[in-house]
Amino acid sequence: MALAVAQPARLRVKILVTGTAGFIGSHLAMRLLERGDHVIGIDNLSDYYDVNLKKARLARFADHPxxxxxxxxxxxxxxxxxxxxxxxxxRVVNLAAQNPHVYVDTNVVGFLHILEGCPHHGVEHLVFASTSSVYGANTTMPFSEHQPTEHPLTLYAASKKANEMMAHSYAHLYGIPCTGLRFFTVYGPWGRPDMALFLFTKAILAAEPIKVFNRGKHKRSFTYVDDIVEGVIRTLDKVPGKDARWDGHAPDPGTSGIAPYRLYNIGNEQPVEPLRYIEVLEHCLGKKAIMEMLPLHAGDVPDTEADVSALIEDTGYRPVVSVEEGGGDFVDWFRDYVRQRSLMARCVQ
Structure with a gap:
């Protein structure tokens, strides 16, 4: 489901995108290439999960001129x-990230290398992925960029909070415009195999139980990947300056005031319970789920809800895809992907 970007004729831009073999990175690379930009894609094809899925994502645009x-x-x-x-x-979009044991190498040290490259090579705008997980122990809903985020509950969230602070310091020291994007529970075609939607769909088709944490009684701002990519592109094209509204006192967490820096939430404004998410999958698959009800997973926050008023005000865009529509698209992709993998496996035999 591609969302058209209505805009006047524009000059082609050379954009460095890290993590182009990843879930969001591959979708973003496709969109940037479609609109005429040149993409330099960086990825190490780590074996954190199925490398063949990463190669299949890359294959969609690897031969693009x-x-x-x-x-x-x-x-x-x-x-x-x-x-x-x-x-x-x-311009640079940093989406590459890692999971346990390599957080610091990729999310902190690796991000430092990206930051260092920007002032020395005249980069006009750095956009980087953060996460709604930085809200951590905060329980004030909806989550807003103007709220403090000093109590992350996981190492991943802490590393992304570090990214936000590192980027602000570089924006202040070198005048490099930096925009951090807090993504809310991204899902959709070409997603990671360890993500809930992928795991749930695979388990339902195999008549295996799925683990439903907090007994499905929490809410998440599930956000379709096309909505995320649209938000990335809208913010990438809007280079931030210093916040003219700053009154000289404590800078606002979301806009700084002393540096060309912005933070935006990108998430669906209508949070949904996982049980509704599962109902959508059951309808699309024509099979009932076997559910194993479990307590809240350690490190998870009970609820997330995105306040995207800043994104709307500055870019005119808000995420629009419902879980019913997005879930159906994912199931269609999943069936096709599994079918193609099966055909390939038979051809090899």
Whole structure:
């Protein structure tokens, strides 16, 4: 489901995107290429999950004349410095991230290498992925960028909070415009195999139980991947300046005031209980789910709800895809992907 971007004729931009073999990164690369930009994609094809899925994502645009793939790790300082020096991107979107045991290498050290490359090579705007998980122990709904986020509940969230603070310091020191995007529970075609929608769909088809934490009684701002990508592109094209509204006292957490820096939530404004999410899958698959009800998972927050008023005010965009529509699209993709994998496996035999 591609969302058209209505805009006047524009100059082609050279954009460095990290994590183009990833879920969100591959969707973003496709959209940028479709609108005529040149994409330099960095990915290390880690084996955190199925590398074949990552290669299949890349295969959709790997041969595009405006796409350049670099096999590199963000933690490789020399490799990242070479990428900036060789390709001289005008804008950078940092989406690459890792999970347990490599958080610090990729999310902190790797992000530092990206930050270092920006002022030395004239980058006009850095956009980076953060997460709604930075809201942590906060229980004030909906979550707003103007609220404090000093109590993350997981190492992942802490590493992304560190990214936000690191980017602000570079925006202040070097005048590099930086925009951080707090994504809310992203789902959709080409998603990661360890994500709930993928796991639930696979289990329902196999008549296996699915683990439903907090007995499904919490709410999440489930956000379709096309909505996320649209938000990334809208903010990428809006280079922030200093917040003229700052009164000289404590800077606002979402806008700074002393640096060209912004934070935006990108999430669906209508939170949904996981049980409704599962009902949608059951309807699309024509099968009932076997549910194993469990307590709230350690590190999870009970609820998330996105306040996207800042995104709407500054870009004119709000996420619009419902879980009914997005869930159906995912199931269609999942069936086709599994069928293609089965055909490939039979051909190899």
């Amino acid at each position: 405006n796409y350049t793939y670099l096999h590199a790790d963000l933690a490789d300082r020399t490799g990242i410095e070479t990428a900036f020096a060789t390709h001289k991107p005008q």
